[in-house]
Amino acid sequence: MTSSKPADALTIEQQICYAMHTTVRAFDAVYRELLAEHGLSYPQYIALMAIGEHGPLTVGALGELMRLDSGTLSPLLKRMEAAGLVGRTRDRADERRVLVALTDLGRDRLAGVSEVPRAIAARSGLTLSQLAELRSTLERLTATLETARP
Amino acid sequence: MTSSKPADALTIEQQICYAMHTTVRAFDAVYRELLAEHGLSYPQYIALMAIGEHGPLTVGALGELMRLDSGTLSPLLKRMEAAGLVGRTRDRADERRVLVALTDLGRDRLAGVSEVPRAIAARSGLTLSQLAELRSTLERLTATLETARP
DNA sequence: CACAATTCTGTTGTGCACAATTTGATAGTA
DNA sequence: TACTATCAAATTGTGCACAACAGAATTGTG
Structure with a gap:
C-alpha cells in the first residue's frame, strides 16, 4: 500500500492555496502579538x-x-x-x-497603533519596494478573483 | 471635525494587511464555490x-x-x-x-478534486511562472515571519 | 394612494481559529 | 517502585466567517 505519486502530481507544498494558508497563519500570529496590548x-x-x-x-x-x-x-x-x-x-x-x-x-x-504598519514591515524582512510589489500583485489578484464571481 | 490626513500617513488601502485580507477573502470565496459540490x-x-x-x-x-x-x-x-x-x-x-x-x-x-488547482490557477489570471514567483515570495515571507516568533 | 419589490441590518446555525485547561500516556529520576 | 516532569490530544470559552432567514424601511409602479 505505497502511496502513488505521479511525477506531474502537484504536492501540497507546491500549491498556491497552501502557501497563502501558511502566510496568513504567520501574519495572523504576528498581528495578534502586536495588537494584544491594544486590546484589538x-x-x-x-x-x-x-x-x-x-x-x-x-x-x-x-x-x-x-x-x-x-x-x-x-x-x-x-x-x-x-x-x-x-x-x-x-x-x-x-x-x-x-x-x-x-x-x-x-x-x-x-x-x-500607528506604529504597527512599520513594525509589520520590519518583521516581514522585505524592503519597502518588495512590499509594494507584493501588494500590487495581491491587488491585481484580488480584482481578478472577484470579477470572475457570479 | 474634518479628519486629518498627514501626507505621510498610510491609508488602509496602502497597507499589506488590507491587501492580504482582501485577497484571502477572494480566494476563500472561489475555493468555497469550487469545493461546495465535493462537500469540503x-x-x-x-x-x-x-x-x-x-x-x-x-x-x-x-x-x-x-x-x-x-x-x-x-x-x-x-x-x-x-x-x-x-x-x-x-x-x-x-x-x-x-x-x-x-x-x-x-x-x-x-x-x-484533482482538477481544483488548475481551476484556481485559471481563475487567478496569473501565468504559471507568475504563480510560482508569488508562491516563492509567500514562502520566504512565511519563513521570516515564523522565525521571528518567540 | 396602495402594494409589490428591493434594500439594509440583525439573528440563527454551522464551521474555523486560538488560549487556557484537562486527561491520559510516556520518560526520567530518586 | 514511586514521583515528577513532559508530552499528546481533547475540551472549554471567546471571537471571526458565511448561508439562510426575519423584519423594518424605502422605492417603484400602477
Whole structure:
C-alpha cells in the first residue's frame, strides 16, 4: 500500500492555496502579538482603520471595504461599541441604515497603533519596494478573483 | 471635525494587511464555490491533501503542516471522520498519539478534486511562472515571519 | 394612494481559529 | 517502585466567517 505519486502530481507544498494558508497563519500570529496590548483583534484593527479613514460608514459600506457581510460585522461592531471604540446611530435620512463612527476613545486607540504598519514591515524582512510589489500583485489578484464571481 | 490626513500617513488601502485580507477573502470565496459540490470546506480540502500525500499522520504532525492546533484540528477531523473521509486510530507504539489516515472514500474524494488547482490557477489570471514567483515570495515571507516568533 | 419589490441590518446555525485547561500516556529520576 | 516532569490530544470559552432567514424601511409602479 505505497502511496502513488505521479511525477506531474502537484504536492501540497507546491500549491498556491497552501502557501497563502501558511502566510496568513504567520501574519495572523504576528498581528495578534502586536495588537494584544491594544486590546484589538486583527479584524477589529482593520475596521478601526477603515472607519477612521473613511469617516462615518454604514454597515454595508464597511462590509464592502472589508469584504464581510452583516452576519460577521454586526456582532464585531457590537463588541467594539461595548469597548467604547465606535458609536452606532441610525441614519436620519434612511432609517434602515446604521452609521458607524469612531468615538474619541476609538481615535485615541487608532493613534496608539500607528506604529504597527512599520513594525509589520520590519518583521516581514522585505524592503519597502518588495512590499509594494507584493501588494500590487495581491491587488491585481484580488480584482481578478472577484470579477470572475457570479 | 474634518479628519486629518498627514501626507505621510498610510491609508488602509496602502497597507499589506488590507491587501492580504482582501485577497484571502477572494480566494476563500472561489475555493468555497469550487469545493461546495465535493462537500469540503477549504481547511478540510487542505487537510485531505496533506494526509493523502504524507500518509498516516499524527494530529500534531498535521498541525505543524497546517499551522493549526489541536483545538482546531480535533473537531475538524471528527467531522471528516463522520463524513467517512478519514479514520482515526491510537498509535500502538505511543498511546498518546492518534494516527489519521485516509479511508477509501477519502482517497476517492481526493481524486475527485484533482482538477481544483488548475481551476484556481485559471481563475487567478496569473501565468504559471507568475504563480510560482508569488508562491516563492509567500514562502520566504512565511519563513521570516515564523522565525521571528518567540 | 396602495402594494409589490428591493434594500439594509440583525439573528440563527454551522464551521474555523486560538488560549487556557484537562486527561491520559510516556520518560526520567530518586 | 514511586514521583515528577513532559508530552499528546481533547475540551472549554471567546471571537471571526458565511448561508439562510426575519423584519423594518424605502422605492417603484400602477
